[in-house]
Amino acid sequence: MAIALRGLRSAAFGGKVMRQALVAPIRVVPSSRKLSFKSASTAEIAAYTNVEKGESNTLEYRMFFKQGAKDVSPWHEIPLYAGDGYVHYICEIPKETSAKMEVATDEPCTPIKQDVKKGKLRFYPYNINWNYGLLPQTWEDPGVTNAELGAAGDNDPVDVVEIGTAAAKRGGVYKVKPVGVLAMIDDGELDWKVIAVSADDPKAALINDVEDVEKHFPGEIQKVLEWFRDYKIPDGKPANKFGYDNKCMNKEFTFHVIQETHEAYVKLKSGARANTEELSLI
Template identity: 60%
Template sequence: MQAFLAATRAGATFPRRYAAAPGLHRRCFSAISTEVVGEVGTADYRLKFKDASGKQISPWHDVPLKSGEFYNCIIEIPKNTKPKMEVATKEEHNPIAQDVKKGKLRDYHGPIFWNYGMIPQTWEDPNVVHPETKCAGDNDPVDVVEIGSASIAQGTVEPVKVLGVLAMIDDGELDWKIIAIRAADPMAAELHDISDVDAKCPGVITGIREWFRWYKTPDGKPLNAFGYEEKALDKKFAIEVIEETHHAWKKLIEGKTAKGKNWLKN
């Protein structure tokens, strides 16, 4: 992390390896495809999701929470890339787009070292204050940091094995970071809980924590904080977070919670 920070502060550049997926994970989601609209690296770029009939669908609302025993992760930012891409929760059908702030496309100041995405059918409710962290949710689906060896194409729906979670606090909002590994990764058979990550992948949890602690500081922002004494919480806790945020999402789409500017199917 120190080397990464030093390099970014010194103005080092990193390879911008970036490609949109031609289709979703065909092993489990052969009926879903993606379509690129606009040019990568522009504000017009969108990655749209479609069903077997060609009808546009929402990766947030239409992709299921789980594939059998595994949770689904929609990859927004492939490993070792810089553009800050996200499912656009406020746009119709929620395509993937590059985040824009103050009229400018957002890029990380250095590459993210893991695949990054979100769990469909989850929502961190900004109306609910968490009893331990005393922070409300960030109004987004739950984030996933996928620690496997492969770079996964943007738009892939990847079944993942949940291992643990960090309770990041960003600008006063609770922003859970689920730590997971894709079910098909060779290392997945050896990792069953967060303690296995510590034992068999030393430095990974610390790396994730410190990357997310520091990544906004080149923009003059303060360090991000972490709840629960900065510990990575175990698999059981992580699954409870996912299920609680899935329940919050259900209330959102059923109209039991104010939707704000979020785009919903109904």
């Protein structure tokens, strides 16, 4: 995230809107076919459906989003905040899969597609063990450097690692409770990883801050850190690094990150920050 954290109360906590800052943050430690899914899950937002175009495992594959008959962008038109300490997230990669799917931030309607490198579809070297996706209406600004971490944002929405027991589905929109965040440094870029639990997970009521994760999901945060630290090593790349001495920062800090990246997104979307990265804003 490109805007330094200042320890101001975020909107999620009923405080004033946070301001951009360049000073060191306060550390808080510790063929098309329409797919319509039905779920008993209270976490899944049933208002959104998906339309797939192109064959799976091809460069042409895209998953689009609809709300009723209206085409919507999962990045721009799904609200971030869900109330009562929850946010919405979009699942790009269901747990125990390896295809590196992501919202295409440079394409109209920002559909989900498979990432490509050197003309080939990208896969992780092994399955990811958690549901993985993004927070809508957030953006890690590559034009501003975090003063404490010495890294600018990675030009993407904020990532979510949802640690609940149930597998989500690609393109699903879910309500989750953010409880921690890791500051991953990937090729010199700041790439926040928000740790969250689905609203309908059996342990959701017990998980209210980062220390609760260790109590009810012992060792899980360390597993997340090691997975994201090491996943590029099989391709001959160095391990990723993490700020704050590898600590998973707490819930309050996490909501500061979410609020500041949301403000960066609003500046981009409104034109207050020039769209020099040629991202799709529709």
